[in-house]
Amino acid sequence: MVLWIDLSLLLSPMSSSPQTLMAGIQITSFIFISSVLIHTCSADGDVSAVMPLTVTALTGSCVQIPCTFTISSFEDKRNKAKSIYGIWLKKKSQFADKDSFIAFNSSENIIRGFSDIQITGNLSERNCTTVFYNIMMNHSDLYFFRLEMEPSVFKATFNPNTGDEIKTVKITVKDSPQPPELKHTGLKEVMENTTVNLSCSAEAPCPEQPPTISWSYIPNSASITTQLQEKPDKTLSVFSNMTFKASYMDHKKNISCIATYPRKSSNDSTVETTVIMLRVLFSPKETHIIINPSASVSVGTNVTLTCKSKGSPSKEMNYTWYKHGQKMAIAWEKKISFIVYHNDTRSYFCIAQNKHGNQSAEIHLTVEEESGFSQRVIYGCTGGLLAFVLLSAVLFYCLRTKTSSQAHVIGRDQATDKNGDMVAIYANSSSAISKKSEKKETDDLHYGEIDFSKLQTGDMTREHSNNDPQTEYAEIQVTGRNNKNQKR
Structure with missing residues (x-):
């Protein structure tokens, strides 16, 4: 609290006694000395920290906040201090406020609301870089860094709110990562054999689990390099550069880069950039x-x-x-x-x-030529005809063989029957002649003629029995040769 005193009252004529004047001089000297002490304290308390205004974190992963600070006469204070501690406040910068939330205090190893927080930077070298692990959605907020150098050498919170301007870091947590950024030069139309450079970058909020970058199409002549790089705001990104000479085989090929983020709490997240189509100019x-x-x-x-x-x-x-x-x-x-x-x-x-x-x-x-075609047609028809004739001959031979066999069997049966009939005819004829000769043993010898051509089937009588053979009857005419002999 500053007390302002009107010195004009002390210098008024009514109080111009030597005692009063001396008292005014003493008060004036006190005010001057006090103002000097306040300015010195303000200068001694001049502190600042450099950190990104905002960082984007992925749920289930970690986030690193790059941080450096500046303190006047830091080396002297560091030599006097026996220990240096770092503290992270959430939402409010007032350390002694009853509503303040201390997320991390390295002096007492206090971690509240997080699974783990580690200051990876060296505080003795003015590096306050910190990693927050296993980030969740409720961790999105403003965070303030406080430094304490004991015993009672220095205590201050960096970048507090100054009016409407906030100069501290804001952590924004998302369920899906930011798409990678694809940069190219002159890809609208490129001439064949022209060198093409493509660059793809993906933010790496957690350096311990950086994303991997892959390409949807890689030309045959492509050369790819990938590395983790620091951006101007001290945050990290993975950069992948692909260089190749354009070929006609690359024409109208779609190229995109894909960033895959590993996470411990769930499956990996994959995001892809907007597709770029290569247009290569080339001769036929x-x-x-x-x-x-x-x-x-x-x-x-x-x-x-x-x-x-x-x-x-x-x-x-x-x-x-x-x-x-x-x-x-x-x-x-x-x-x-x-x-x-x-x-x-x-x-x-x-x-x-x-x-x-x-x-x-x-x-x-x-x-x-047509003649060649005609010859092929003739040869084909002739071959077909020969095959047909040969097949017909084979079929005719088979049928004839079968018919001859049947006719042979039937003829053999008929011949057997006919021979039996002829034997019977001769037998009956011989029997009749012998009987006649026995009756006329004393008569002269006569010659007779037997005419079988006059035998008629209708004049024959056949009797069939199981034991008796067939009997044939014939007419015999005897010529009168004796009479001629007698006349001689």
């Missing part, structure tokens, strides 16, 4: 010709030739067709069609071109 590549229906066709076939090529910009591609042996172009389009004639057996060329260069392709067309 992989030029080739597609022929339909095939490279070997017959006369009269409708053939289509299509020229395929990769080039950028693709809208500026031009195609020119040439026939082997001719200097004049035959077409200026991507696809041509024509009917094949006898003299079309030759090579065709296609030249693909844009403003960056050109490339050609060739294909040979072979035309087959």
